[in-house]
Amino acid sequence: MEKDMQYGSDYKFIPATSIGSGVGIQVLPDIYTYTIQIVNFIAIGEPNSSDYVIVDAGMPGSAEEIIEVCSDRFGKDSRPKAILLTHGHFDHVGAIIELIEHWNVPVYAHELEIPFLTGQKSYPEPDPTVEGGMVAKMSPLFPNEPIQLGSHVEKLPADGTVPHLPDFRWIHTPGHAPGHVSFFREKDRALIVGDAFVTVKQESLYKVMTQEQEISGPPRYLTTDWQASKKSVETLAELKPVVAITGHGLPMTGQYLEESLSRLVRDFDNIAVPDYGRYIDKNIH
Structure with missing residues (x-):
């Protein structure tokens, strides 16, 4: 591994998975989402094209799988033009160093994420006390x-x-x-959400394992600013997306997406914000 790149000393394989692991879905002709354990990475580009990018970089230890998926879709020895990051949490950058080494491609992220990606700053500790279920209880491992x-x-x-x-x-x-960050394409109203909202109750081990689809706010155990999160969901709803590809859970489309997103905006405090946890601002309810 190049000396100028390294994972944190707490990086390790996380033994959590779902029935969706290893499954890819072609959401649009040029957008493909693939689940690794409990998280999705997305490839944007026409199949067999050399002109594509990937969004996010999976779980720790998933580089070979990501490379194989891209080889199958875009051709052997193909490589993306870039890797885009919605954010830098461990389950979205788990294979990033191996992918950079293998493909020699640039990575892009919002400037506020750069400190977490250049060794300067740790994310706040995951919150195992947050209301939600077994994955939240497991979060100190993350x-x-x-x-x-x-x-x-x-x-x-x-x-x-x-x-x-x-x-x-x-x-x-x-x-x-x-x-x-999230990514939006106006011409077909395709939205790549990251974890701004998700389509599975990510705190519940049963729902993560079965991938039971329901709209939810961001994963609770790693969300620290619920006021900002609520505003972000409102911003995305105003785009009136026709399809939403999330970091966790299955893609959501059409009227079901429209109704679910409207409900999430309307009832965000009840659907998304936990009743208790260390990052809960008592003023939000």
Whole structure:
């Protein structure tokens, strides 16, 4: 591993999975989502094209699987133009260093995520006391130390454009992480959400394992700013997406997405915000 890149000392394989693990879904002709254990990474680009990017980088230890998925979809020895990060939590950057080494491609993230990706700052500790279920109780196992990508990570352009994806723009959607971003394409109203909201109750081990679909706020055990998170969901709902691909859970489309997102905005405090936990602002309820 290059000396200028390293994971935090707490990085390790996390033994959590779902029935969706290893399953890929072609959501649109050029958007493919693939589940690794409990999290999705997304490939954007026409099949067998050399012009594609990936969004997020899976769980720790998943590099070989990600490379194989991309080889199958885009051709042997193909490589993306870039890796885009919705944010830097461990389950979205788990294979990032191996992928950079294998493909030699740049990584882009919001400037507020850069400290967590360049060894400067740890994320707040996951909250096992938060209301929600067994995954929340397991969360002290989850890595939160910064990783070090050195010069391999760059800031997303300040004007909202997305490198190598001219039809997309990035939108700052903080709350779950300070520099969390989502990606939106106006022409078909495709939204790549990250963890701004998800389509599975991520705190519940049963629902994670079965991938039972329901709209939910961001994963509770790693969300530290619920006021910002609520505003981010409102911002995304105003886009009126036709399809939403989330970091956790199955893609959601059409009228079901519209109704679910409206309900999440209307009832965010009850659906998303836990009743208790160390990051709960008592003023939000």
